[in-house]
Amino acid sequence: xxRTRFICIMILFATFFTxxxxxxxxxxxxxxxxxxxxxxxxxxxxxxxxxxxxKIVGYDVDLSEAIxxxxxxxxxxxxxxxxxxxxxxxxxxxxxxxxxxxxxxEREAKIDFSLTTLVTGQRVMVRKxxxxxSVPQLAxxxxxxxxxxxxxxxxxxxxxxxxxxxxxxxxxxFIGLQxxxxxxxxxxxxxxxxxxxxxxxxxxxxxxxxxxxxxxPLALGIRKxxxxxxxxxxxxxxxxxxxxxxxxxxxxxxGPNSKVKLDKRTFKxxxxxxxx
Amino acid sequence: xxxxxxLLLAGTYHDWLIQGLRLSxxxxxxxxxxxxxxxxxxxxFRLSPVRALQWLxxxxxxxxxxxxxxxxxxxxxxxxxELLPDGIKRWxxxxxxxxxxxxxxxxxxxxxYMAEDIRSGIRSISNGQFEAGRSLGFSFLATMRLIILPQxxxxxxxxxxxxxxxxxxxxxxxxxxxxxxxxxxxxxxxxTAFRSAExxxxxxxxxxxxxxxxxxxxxxxxxxxxxxxx
Numbered sequence: 001x002x003r004t005r006f007i008c009i010m011i012l013f014a015t016f017f018t019x020x021x022x023x024x025x026x027x028x029x030x031x032x033x034x035x036x037x038x039x040x041x042x043x044x045x046x047x048x049x050x051x052x053x054x055k056i057v058g059y060d061v062d063l064s065e066a067i068x069x070x071x072x073x074x075x076x077x078x079x080x081x082x083x084x085x086x087x088x089x090x091x092x093x094x095x096x097x098x099x100x101x102x103x104x105x106e107r108e109a110k111i112d113f114s115l116t117t118l119v120t121g122q123r124v125m126v127r128k129x130x131x132x133x134s135v136p137q138l139a140x141x142x143x144x145x146x147x148x149x150x151x152x153x154x155x156x157x158x159x160x161x162x163x164x165x166x167x168x169x170x171x172x173x174f175i176g177l178q179x180x181x182x183x184x185x186x187x188x189x190x191x192x193x194x195x196x197x198x199x200x201x202x203x204x205x206x207x208x209x210x211x212x213x214x215x216x217p218l219a220l221g222i223r224k225x226x227x228x229x230x231x232x233x234x235x236x237x238x239x240x241x242x243x244x245x246x247x248x249x250x251x252x253x254x255g256p257n258s259k260v261k262l263d264k265r266t267f268k269x270x271x272x273x274x275x276x
Numbered sequence: 277x278x279x280x281x282x283l284l285l286a287g288t289y290h291d292w293l294i295q296g297l298r299l300s301x302x303x304x305x306x307x308x309x310x311x312x313x314x315x316x317x318x319x320x321f322r323l324s325p326v327r328a329l330q331w332l333x334x335x336x337x338x339x340x341x342x343x344x345x346x347x348x349x350x351x352x353x354x355x356x357x358e359l360l361p362d363g364i365k366r367w368x369x370x371x372x373x374x375x376x377x378x379x380x381x382x383x384x385x386x387x388x389y390m391a392e393d394i395r396s397g398i399r400s401i402s403n404g405q406f407e408a409g410r411s412l413g414f415s416f417l418a419t420m421r422l423i424i425l426p427q428x429x430x431x432x433x434x435x436x437x438x439x440x441x442x443x444x445x446x447x448x449x450x451x452x453x454x455x456x457x458x459x460x461x462x463x464x465x466x467x468t469a470f471r472s473a474e475x476x477x478x479x480x481x482x483x484x485x486x487x488x489x490x491x492x493x494x495x496x497x498x499x500x501x502x503x504x505x506x
Contacts (some may be wrong), residue, residue, distance in 0.1 A: 207312065
């Protein structure tokens with residue numbers, strides 16, 4: 001290999017591995033006229049594919065739409081896996097994360113968060129015939145969940161001896177539970193209730209254990225140090241809260257007429273602080 | 277966050293990664309032991325004078341080789357075991373169904389490729405040798421065993437080493453069905469400790485060094501037992 005060729009290849013490598021940096025992401029979004037929001041698309045009702053329209057819909061999507069509207073730009077959704085969320089945001093391939101993202105202290109070292117948009121518990125669903133009625137009984141048992149989220153560390157903390165098996169999507173973990181490949185299935189409460197709602201006649205064979213593994217404040221993820229974008233996003237969320245639109249969205253996706261069937265909204269979109 | 281080497285040398289994350297490496301190596305080893313005889317059998321089928329066996333061998337190779345390994349994994353984990361009777365299913369699911377499904381998928385996938393390498397190695401030996409064997413009164417199998425296969429082995433080993441290399445890397449696909457192999461453990465370290473650079477550096481070095489050892493063995497063999505030309 002000639003010296004010049006070697007140098008050319010090195011430069012190529014350097015450009016690939018240097019993260020793209022923008023002077024100001026907000027200005028960049030406005031210039032492009034487009035905001036790219038990362039969503040899961042596999043976590044009903046936060047973001048999922050509507051079988052009728054083949055489009056990604058959900059609470060996360062509605063919030064993203066409201067923010068795009070406030071910024072006066074076009075919304076483009078990009079589907080991500082749970083594990084890829086934070087890396088994609090850090091590397092600037094998406095502008096914003098609206099992907100059932102838990103806001104916790106550990107993650108604050110990597111990215112910034114908007115105001116908390118949803119507060120949900122994390123719980124375990126089991127088959128009734130397993131005889132399990134409380135979380136500690138999962139000791140030594142196979143427990144299924146999604147890879148790359150807070151579910152795995154949380155169940156490990158609650159039941160250190162559980163044999164935790166993770167999959168790319170929460171739906172695969174849920175199928176695993178239905179097939180009997182594990183004793184429990186861990187997910188955010190809203191997603192669990194939704195899964196339960198979809199079981200139909202089979203509901204009688206499953207129970208959701210009453211204990212919360214943790215309380216998860218979900219928020220939108222913003223790249224670190226993008227204060228301009230964070231302010232716009234938070235302002236848009238505050239407007240939604242004040243106008244009552246946020247409450248309407250909550251009940252649209254999680255209310256008594258949805259599969260989740262929550263009858264109360266116990267939080268307000270007004271804070272971006274979480275307990276450590 | 278700077279690169280923390282200590283994380284890889286001791287402690288919980290080190291243990292997780294080593295556990296993953298062990299399982300990956302184990303899966304590759306068991307798969308190789310199962311896939312080789314299967315591959316020889318399929319190659320024999322394809323070369324046999326019986327039409328039905330030829331057809332069966334070809335079906336095996338083409339139906340497996342033309343579907344991605346990822347799809348094989350998902351099928352052997354989520355699909356195939358569901359067809360079993362309830363009792364066997366329950367017994368299987370209580371054990372390590374993840375690893376069993378992965379080994380089933382890897383074995384069939386690897387065997388399909390190896391069968392083709394073995395077949396082409398055998399075909400590289402001139403037909404005259406086979407005919408000479410048969411006319412001296414050796415049976416089909418005896419001709420194969422005593423005359424063709426020993427010569428074909430020299431041609432076949434290098435591509436088989438390269439298939440073993442593929443098998444070693446392919447074990448990483450098992451991560452999608454929850455097998456706690458090397459990539460799975462690296463992802464676990466990443467999501468627990470946000471130590472992506474360390475975790476994936478460890479995994480990369482493991483894959484690379486095992487692969488290089490295999491390549492080295494292949495070269496050594498080729499040097500020691502070069503292909504004889506007639």
